[in-house]
Amino acid sequence: MDKNKSLKDFEGLIRECVKCGVCQAHCPTYLVNKKEGSVARGKIALAAALLDKEAGLEKRLQEDISMCLMCGSCLDKCPNKVPTNEIVGAIRRQITENQGLSLVGKGVSAVLSSKILKMTLGKGGALMSPLLLKSVPESSGLRLRFPSPVMKDRTVPKVPFRNLFERVPEFSAADEGKGIVGFFAGCALTYIYPEIGRIMIDILLRMGYSVYVPRSQGCCGIPALSSGNGTLVTDLAGRNVDAFDGKNVEHIVTACASCNGGIGEHYRSMKADFSTFTGKVVDFSVFLKQNGLFEELKAINKWQNRVRVTYHDPCHLKTQGIVGAPRELLKNLPNVDFVEMEKASSCCGLGGTFSVYHYDTSKNIGAIKLSGIEESGATLVATGCPGCIMQLQDIINHGNLKVRAVHILSLLAQALE
Amino acid sequence: MNQGIIKELVEIVGEDNLTTDQIDKITHSYDATQKKYLPDVVVYASNTVEISRIVKIANKWNMPLLPRGAGSGLSGGSVPVQGGIVLVLTRMDKILEIDSENLIARVEPGVITAELQRQVEKVGLFYPPDPASKEFSTLGGNVAECAGGPRCVKYGVTKEYILGLEVVTPTGEIIRTGGVTLKNVVGYDLTKLFVGSEGTLGIITEITLKLLPKPAAKKTMLIQFSSIEGAAQSVSAIISEKIIPTTLEFMDKATINCIRGKSDIPIPENSQAILIVEVDGDIEFLERQAEKILAVIEPFGIIDTRIAETHEESEKIWGVRRIVSPSLGKISPDKFNEDIVVPRSKVPDMIRMLEKISEKYDIPIVNFGHAGDGNIHVNIMVDMQQDGMEQTVDKVMEEVFEAAIGLRGSISGEHGIGLSKAKYLKMELDEATLACMKKIKNALDPGNILNPGKIFIEQQGRV
Numbered sequence: 011m012d013k014n015k016s017l018k019d020f021e022g023l024i025r026e027c028v029k030c031g032v033c034q035a036h037c038p039t040y041l042v043n044k045k046e047g048s049v050a051r052g053k054i055a056l057a058a059a060l061l062d063k064e065a066g067l068e069k070r071l072q073e074d075i076s077m078c079l080m081c082g083s084c085l086d087k088c089p090n091k092v093p094t095n096e097i098v099g100a101i102r103r104q105i106t107e108n109q110g111l112s113l114v115g116k117g118v119s120a121v122l123s124s125k126i127l128k129m130t131l132g133k134g135g136a137l138m139s140p141l142l143l144k145s146v147p148e149s150s151g152l153r154l155r156f157p158s159p160v161m162k163d164r165t166v167p168k169v170p171f172r173n174l175f176e177r178v179p180e181f182s183a184a185d186e187g188k189g190i191v192g193f194f195a196g197c198a199l200t201y202i203y204p205e206i207g208r209i210m211i212d213i214l215l216r217m218g219y220s221v222y223v224p225r226s227q228g229c230c231g232i233p234a235l236s237s238g239n240g241t242l243v244t245d246l247a248g249r250n251v252d253a254f255d256g257k258n259v260e261h262i263v264t265a266c267a268s269c270n271g272g273i274g275e276h277y278r279s280m281k282a283d284f285s286t287f288t289g290k291v292v293d294f295s296v297f298l299k300q301n302g303l304f305e306e307l308k309a310i311n312k313w314q315n316r317v318r319v320t321y322h323d324p325c326h327l328k329t330q331g332i333v334g335a336p337r338e339l340l341k342n343l344p345n346v347d348f349v350e351m352e353k354a355s356s357c358c359g360l361g362g363t364f365s366v367y368h369y370d371t372s373k374n375i376g377a378i379k380l381s382g383i384e385e386s387g388a389t390l391v392a393t394g395c396p397g398c399i400m401q402l403q404d405i406i407n408h409g410n411l412k413v414r415a416v417h418i419l420s421l422l423a424q425a426l427e
Numbered sequence: 428m429n430q431g432i433i434k435e436l437v438e439i440v441g442e443d444n445l446t447t448d449q450i451d452k453i454t455h456s457y458d459a460t461q462k463k464y465l466p467d468v469v470v471y472a473s474n475t476v477e478i479s480r481i482v483k484i485a486n487k488w489n490m491p492l493l494p495r496g497a498g499s500g501l502s503g504g505s506v507p508v509q510g511g512i513v514l515v516l517t518r519m520d521k522i523l524e525i526d527s528e529n530l531i532a533r534v535e536p537g538v539i540t541a542e543l544q545r546q547v548e549k550v551g552l553f554y555p556p557d558p559a560s561k562e563f564s565t566l567g568g569n570v571a572e573c574a575g576g577p578r579c580v581k582y583g584v585t586k587e588y589i590l591g592l593e594v595v596t597p598t599g600e601i602i603r604t605g606g607v608t609l610k611n612v613v614g615y616d617l618t619k620l621f622v623g624s625e626g627t628l629g630i631i632t633e634i635t636l637k638l639l640p641k642p643a644a645k646k647t648m649l650i651q652f653s654s655i656e657g658a659a660q661s662v663s664a665i666i667s668e669k670i671i672p673t674t675l676e677f678m679d680k681a682t683i684n685c686i687r688g689k690s691d692i693p694i695p696e697n698s699q700a701i702l703i704v705e706v707d708g709d710i711e712f713l714e715r716q717a718e719k720i721l722a723v724i725e726p727f728g729i730i731d732t733r734i735a736e737t738h739e740e741s742e743k744i745w746g747v748r749r750i751v752s753p754s755l756g757k758i759s760p761d762k763f764n765e766d767i768v769v770p771r772s773k774v775p776d777m778i779r780m781l782e783k784i785s786e787k788y789d790i791p792i793v794n795f796g797h798a799g800d801g802n803i804h805v806n807i808m809v810d811m812q813q814d815g816m817e818q819t820v821d822k823v824m825e826e827v828f829e830a831a832i833g834l835r836g837s838i839s840g841e842h843g844i845g846l847s848k849a850k851y852l853k854m855e856l857d858e859a860t861l862a863c864m865k866k867i868k869n870a871l872d873p874g875n876i877l878n879p880g881k882i883f884i885e886q887q888g889r890v
Contacts, residue, residue, distance in 0.1 A: 089753030
């Protein structure tokens with residue numbers, strides 16, 4: 011059964027757009043190109059036109075619909091809570107059903123659904139793939155099907171030799187019997203930054219939880235959602251929900267904002283009832299706060315040599331209202347001198363497969379952050395999303411700043427050493 | 428669509444900045460009134476010279492031309508009711524100069540109001556006009572509509588802050604009005620003529636703004652009353668005590684019913700009206716002024732007073748005001764949002780008359796707004812699917828406008844006439860005054876090229 015909503019399912023919400031224009035102040039793509047077709051209001055007008063048969067799925071419409079990071083910033087500020095991100099997803103799926111996947115969409119799904127890489131590639135999907143392909147030579151056929159030259163100019167992290175699953179057991183039992191926490195690692199923390207996945211697991215164990223990292227977990231589905239591949243989204247959602255059935259997990263922790271938005275928020279918005287699963291999904295910063303780690307950190311004496319750190323809000327946390335816990339965590343770290351920056355909540359510009367289609371726009375969106383980063387005087391920009399980290403580092407390098415983008419967990423690990 | 432004109436326009440702006448695609452027509456067909464008319468062509472301009480040439484071409488081909496900013500207007504000012512060229516100015520968004528020595532700023536029309544405010548506040552300066560849309564509306568649009576906002580009680584509306592303009596006239600000449608000085612009496616005051624001209628007299632391509640020193644601090648208070656009378660009398664009492672707060676916002680019973688339970692601040696059942704009062708200035712002065720205000724309104728049935736001590740508490744108070752508009756949608760499918768204004772002392776009378784009209788037609792009317800300057804947002808809440816509702820709404824609106832005019836007020840305080848109120852213009856303006864305005868329009872725009880079909884009801888292609 012198709013568990014995705016169709017455009018028709020959103021009709022009531024589409025009619026609730028009052029064209030006030032508030033979304034203009036919050037849409038990352040509009041803020042760089044100032045075109046009405048880029049902003050949520052314009053897309054809702056097009057969605058209405060599709061429903062009213064005033065427009066079809068023609069090329070210009072596809073271009074406007076592609077100009078969306080699906081970050082949800084507009085929804086967050088919309089007075090009538092019209093979910094443009096979900097509506098764009100529905101239109102992209104309709105485009106796919108109508109004429110098949112786009113070139114990038116094909117690449118994404120080829121990689122995401124291949125046997126070897128079923129679980130690879132999370133946020134940013136396509137952009138990481140050339141690297142991943144190098145480390146997986148037996149799937150060389152994929153390279154031909156994958157468009158990589160677009161990313162010429164991009165800074166990309168090195169892919170480590172051993173992935174997370176090769177580094178940690180599927181189940182690690184703790185002595186204290188505090189219950190079992192599931193860890194949804196996601197592609198980036200499994201393949202690109204396994205050391206950060208490892209830190210997450212170690213901290214959970216240290217807190218007295220047993221940790222379950224099911225091998226059958228897959229990609230959260232954000233790149234597939236972004237590229238309009240509804241079938242794959244349904245497939246991945248079912249697979250991930252099943253994956254955590256194996257043990258009696260009380261929480262499913264994520265350390266990737268996009269994965270959190272994917273397996274939490276997006277699965278909640280689908281037609282199937284995944285509420286037993288999604289009810290357990292929690293971002294690491296919120297989990298650590300709720301379970302007393304912040305108190306422990308507060309008790310540690312502040313270091314003499316602290317590093318000046320600022321925070322970037324990943325869209326998928328910001329739009330869920332998770333803005334306080336990550337900052338509080340940073341402020342409580344003994345090794346960190348926390349400083350707020352301007353435009354902290356402005357999008358990095360990555361957005362699922364967006365940066366593959368629109369690398370220049372993506373860079374321009376990210377570049378909005380540069381002056382804030384520089385003025386903050388921070389040497390590190392910390393965040394809770396590996397996708398944002400990759401994009402931020404690329405933006406920072408293009409802006410010639412001597413700043414590094416890091417995961418909050420790296421700083422936490424340092425503090426607890 | 429004639430390909431000749433397209434070719435000439437492409438020569439000016441290039442292919443990337445012009446489109447006749449149906450998809451682009453759809454996304455440039457509306458504003459915040461939700462009225463929808465498709466243009467024939469959409470053009471994104473990047474400088475004054477381009478605009479001047481575009482205007483000349485529009486004249487040559489007798490094609491309507493409409494300047495458009497953020498499309499957030501509430502009177503249909505940027506909607507292409509007769510088709511034609513929609514000229515988008517959002518990309519002319521540079522702040523050209525902030526001059527701290529002379530307290531002025533020079534901007535392109537596409538600069539977002541709040542962005543200018545943030546930039547000038549960084550250097551201790553202040554641009555007061557604060558329309559509710561300030562985070563996304565453009566200064567060009569603010570000037571064209573003469574935007575207001577809550578702070579106008581103390582600081583006045585957009586027109587008080589415009590020192591000079593660069594304008595492309597409806598025949599394509601580039602003119603400069605006013606200047607950079609506070610005093611300037613050379614020739615007619617064309618600046619004031621273009622401010623609030625709703626895109627019918629010229630296209631504003633550069634704006635010189637007056638700035639103020641940024642107030643040292645502000646204090647926000649939220650006061651709940653047991654009756655609307657009490658709140659209305661409080662407004663009059665504050666003003667007649669010769670106190671001018673920065674903002675003086677009110678919400679009536681119907682408004683409160685929409686937001687009860689949704690705000691961070693508890694609203695008890697017996698609360699029938701809310702005032703939000705903000706004062707700004709030096710800290711010592713603020714304390715005294717706040718005390719004085721509370722003393723003056725003390726006799727009028729106050730049931731709760733909250734004074735914000737921190738920025739967060741102040742934001743909580745403003746949060747109560749901000750959830751009003753979004754909450755209204757839940758009462759009825761359709762809403763007519765009017766923005767009448769009456770002399771400040773007449774606010775209590777106007778509120779009483781609105782209640783009577785609401786009872787007479789058995790239609791909810793939700794009122795809130797800028798009580799301090801007499802500008803009341805009147806929201807007529809209806810379901811247009813009901814039989815005869817259109818006629819009823821017309822009657823209600825006419826009675827509301829009659830009441831406002833009867834109190835020596837006006838049918839629009841800050842949204843403008845545009846499409847929405849064109850048919851009511853005659854209620855307020857006498858024949859001679861209207862004729863004078865039309866003469867100006869015809870003199871400047873003999874071809875009726877610029878934003879036709881707005882403000883005036885047209886006859887045979889001439890206004």
